[in-house]
Amino acid sequence: MKNNVSRCSNVLFFVFLFCFFTVNIVLGADKTPVYKNPENSLEERVEDLLGRMTLEEKIGQMNQYSAPFTEECEVLTEKGRVGSFLNITGREKNRIQKIAVENTRLGIPLIFGLDVIHGYATVFPIPLGMASSWDPDLVKKAVSIAAREAASDGVDWTFAPMVDIARDARWGRIAEGAGEDPYLGSVIAKAQVEGFQGGDLSDPNTILACAKHFVGYGGAVGGRDYNTVDVSERTLREVYLPPFRAAVVDAHAGTIMSAFNEINGIPATANPFTIQKILREEWSFNGFVLSDWNSIGELIRHGIAKDPAEAAYKAFKSGVDMDMSGNYRDDSITGTPDNIYQRNLDKLVKEKLVSEKEIDEAVKRILKIKFKLGLFERPYLDTTRARINIKSIENIKVAREIARESIILLKNDNKLLPLSKATKSIAIIGPLANSRRDPLGSWSAHGDSSDVVTILEGIRNKVSSKTKVYYSKGCNILGTSTENIDEAVTVAKKCDVAIVVVGEARNMSGEAASRAYLDLPGVQENLIKAIYETGVPVVEVLMNGRPLSISWSAENIPAIVETWFLGIQTGNAIADVLFGDYNPSGKLPVTFPRTIGQVPIYYNYKNTGRPYNPDNRFSSKYIDVPNTPLFPFGHGLSYTDFEYSNLKIDKKKIRNTEEVNISLNIKNTGDYEGIEIVQLYMNDVVSSVTTPVKELKGFKSVSLKPGEEKTVSLIVKASQLGIYDYNMQYVVEPGKFDIMIGKSSENIQLIDSIEVVDN
Numbered sequence: 001m002k003n004n005v006s007r008c009s010n011v012l013f014f015v016f017l018f019c020f021f022t023v024n025i026v027l028g029a030d031k032t033p034v035y036k037n038p039e040n041s042l043e044e045r046v047e048d049l050l051g052r053m054t055l056e057e058k059i060g061q062m063n064q065y066s067a068p069f070t071e072e073c074e075v076l077t078e079k080g081r082v083g084s085f086l087n088i089t090g091r092e093k094n095r096i097q098k099i100a101v102e103n104t105r106l107g108i109p110l111i112f113g114l115d116v117i118h119g120y121a122t123v124f125p126i127p128l129g130m131a132s133s134w135d136p137d138l139v140k141k142a143v144s145i146a147a148r149e150a151a152s153d154g155v156d157w158t159f160a161p162m163v164d165i166a167r168d169a170r171w172g173r174i175a176e177g178a179g180e181d182p183y184l185g186s187v188i189a190k191a192q193v194e195g196f197q198g199g200d201l202s203d204p205n206t207i208l209a210c211a212k213h214f215v216g217y218g219g220a221v222g223g224r225d226y227n228t229v230d231v232s233e234r235t236l237r238e239v240y241l242p243p244f245r246a247a248v249v250d251a252h253a254g255t256i257m258s259a260f261n262e263i264n265g266i267p268a269t270a271n272p273f274t275i276q277k278i279l280r281e282e283w284s285f286n287g288f289v290l291s292d293w294n295s296i297g298e299l300i301r302h303g304i305a306k307d308p309a310e311a312a313y314k315a316f317k318s319g320v321d322m323d324m325s326g327n328y329r330d331d332s333i334t335g336t337p338d339n340i341y342q343r344n345l346d347k348l349v350k351e352k353l354v355s356e357k358e359i360d361e362a363v364k365r366i367l368k369i370k371f372k373l374g375l376f377e378r379p380y381l382d383t384t385r386a387r388i389n390i391k392s393i394e395n396i397k398v399a400r401e402i403a404r405e406s407i408i409l410l411k412n413d414n415k416l417l418p419l420s421k422a423t424k425s426i427a428i429i430g431p432l433a434n435s436r437r438d439p440l441g442s443w444s445a446h447g448d449s450s451d452v453v454t455i456l457e458g459i460r461n462k463v464s465s466k467t468k469v470y471y472s473k474g475c476n477i478l479g480t481s482t483e484n485i486d487e488a489v490t491v492a493k494k495c496d497v498a499i500v501v502v503g504e505a506r507n508m509s510g511e512a513a514s515r516a517y518l519d520l521p522g523v524q525e526n527l528i529k530a531i532y533e534t535g536v537p538v539v540e541v542l543m544n545g546r547p548l549s550i551s552w553s554a555e556n557i558p559a560i561v562e563t564w565f566l567g568i569q570t571g572n573a574i575a576d577v578l579f580g581d582y583n584p585s586g587k588l589p590v591t592f593p594r595t596i597g598q599v600p601i602y603y604n605y606k607n608t609g610r611p612y613n614p615d616n617r618f619s620s621k622y623i624d625v626p627n628t629p630l631f632p633f634g635h636g637l638s639y640t641d642f643e644y645s646n647l648k649i650d651k652k653k654i655r656n657t658e659e660v661n662i663s664l665n666i667k668n669t670g671d672y673e674g675i676e677i678v679q680l681y682m683n684d685v686v687s688s689v690t691t692p693v694k695e696l697k698g699f700k701s702v703s704l705k706p707g708e709e710k711t712v713s714l715i716v717k718a719s720q721l722g723i724y725d726y727n728m729q730y731v732v733e734p735g736k737f738d739i740m741i742g743k744s745s746e747n748i749q750l751i752d753s754i755e756v757v758d759n
Contacts, residue, residue: 061108077100088112101379114158124403125564127178132588138398140195147205161188163188165179178243180602181589181602214256214279220261229264234689257290269299269315291320296341311344312348407586411557422464426470439565452571454570470494475488485523485527503524542563583674604745649752658718660716663711680741681694700713
């Protein structure tokens with residue numbers, strides 16, 4: 001009897017265990033993992049997912065591959081060993097994303113990136129052009145359109161904005177930034193990041209921004225791309241870092257790209273001072289850092305790593321979280337990437353040179369971004385959105401608006417411009433006058449040259465049907481042939497005015513497009529001289545990606561218009577300006593040199609013990625050319641005139657925690673409605689370290705009808721007046737500060753001063 005009871009008890013016990021485990025298995029199968037439940041917090045989701053990942057899968061998240069999507073890429077994706085792809089859009093994204101989401105153990109979505117630099121399909125002016133508008137709100141609007149279009153075609157992430165300060169026009173990538181000034185650069189950087197990212201990264205109309213190239217890339221020696229940067233910590237902090245700080249601290253950019261260059265002997269991709277100390281510790285950056293294309297592999301060529309493993313070690317320890325197309329073979333630019341993190345981080349962990357905990361921290365930063373983007377809830381592209389969002393009527397309208405605001409009237413003797421639409425005959429001359437591809441500029445994403453309105457087309461659309469418009473190419477952009485100049489001269493002679501469109505080809509600026517000369521390429525100056533000698537009034541229209549040294553034109557041609565590369569609405573925007581439907585308001589974000597020998601040249605230079613004096617040989621000067629620029633930073637004319645008066649300062653003395661309100665009156669004294677960009681410069685008269693002769697501290701755009709007068713106010717915080725002292729600490733010192741307000745950095749209209757006093 002006892003044995004039967006015992007056996008029965010055992011059976012019941014095993015039945016209980018079977019039921020218990022069966023129920024739990026079933027319940028467990030139905031239970032959604034924490035990381036897949038959007039109701040859980042970001043931290044909970046990241047920790048849960050990270051806890052489920054193998055070391056191999058973690059390292060996989062730290063690698064980015066580029067198109068084409070090869071068989072090798074597919075195998076790696078199926079194994080969960082890829083975190084991101086670049087240069088893949090549209091339906092192809094969905095095909096690849098499906099492999100990551102549905103065919104892998106954990107279903108971690110990929111993030112797809114693309115260089116969306118100045119528009120997607122609706123191509124806007126190059127960034128240097130947009131910065132010429134000095135209109136951060138309009139820049140933000142244009143960038144948000146670019147984000148919406150890109151997102152509608154499957155892009156999650158852009159490698160923009162480029163916020164490098166550039167003082168050397170030889171450097172091709174000056175075209176991609178906001179010019180030479182840290183303040184203007186910071187304002188534009190903030191606007192661009194906010195335009196890309198919006199208020200919520202999970203919004204399907206936004207994309208993740210990546211401020212680049214961290215840091216000092218624009219200071220390349222000789223203006224030669226990828227070259228060494230030799231810069232003091234003071235200049236680094238005063239000039240090159242502020243736009244990055246604005247992107248990170250003010251606008252909360254989600255990612256940062258490390259630069260190709262070295263800084264004072266340490267490559268930027270293996271520089272713990274800039275990445276760990278400044279970016280992460282000082283600025284509390286909590287996004288992730290991406291290498292530039294193969295910049296980890298190039299540590300070997302820099303000579304600071306003996307092999308790929310050491311390159312991976314130095315980059316990772318310095319704070320680079322993701323490797324973009326890392327390679328270490330001779331065909332690293334065009335060959336299939338051999339991602340260095342992919343092949344070396346696991347070895348470094350096994351050798352205890354890198355801990356898995358350190359890997360975890362990097363992967364957490366990457367996963368957080370993926371969760372913030374909403375990729376776990378919305379991994380696929382809705383292919384119907386592109387038809388609605390790409391190249392809409394509104395998008396094209398904004399493209400024309402910002403293109404007009406990007407145009408700068410450099411010179412207008414005897415008020416040659418604006419031209420009358422009833423002009424009887426117009427000659428349109430030059431190698432760029434009817435170009436459909438060049439106006440797109442460099443990095444035009446998915447821009448289509450068939451969408452471009454050429455200058456010839458824009459003018460023909462603008463003028464009266466009775467106006468005769470003649471066209472002659474005249475010469476090529478490059479080359480030495482002058483055989484077609486005579487034809488252009490013949491065309492010009494029978495017209496009332498000649499519009500000569502000259503400059504650079506689109507591929508003459510941008511990455512890997514440094515120039516040793518800043519003159520007009522080829523025989524274009526010969527063309528301009530020949531047209532000038534006809535006696536016909538000449539308007540010179542420049543299309544280029546950098547400042548050019550056009551001294552002959554500046555001396556002889558009555559009207560010169562800088563247009564940069566304006567994008568798909570080039571012809572319409574330029575015609576609007578030339579014929580007075582829009583009064584130009586753009587201002588130079590960068591200095592134009594007289595000659596290459598002045599480069600680098602910039603307005604916010606420092607005085608020497610022997611400042612420039614043209615009458616004193618023993619001053620800091622050239623003996624064969626003035627120190628002054630051809631066209632200064634902030635320069636830009638209008639078809640009307642503006643009068644500055646009644647400067648008022650609400651407090652002549654402020655403490656270092658206060659701010660000052662500076663106001664003045666602006667009156668339109670001309671015949672056209674116009675926009676003036678009021679520029680505020682300041683100088684720290686006496687300080688513990690040397691400071692520039694003037695620095696931009698604020699600006700404001702004001703629109704005025706003829707005869708109208710308005711009061712303009714600008715607020716300056718005392719914190720803006722700080723310096724990095726002897727110990728490289730940012731401090732606001734007591735003392736006198738000169739205030740200079742004007743139309744450009746050289747054309748100062750009003751002057752006063754304030755004093756900062758101790759608290």
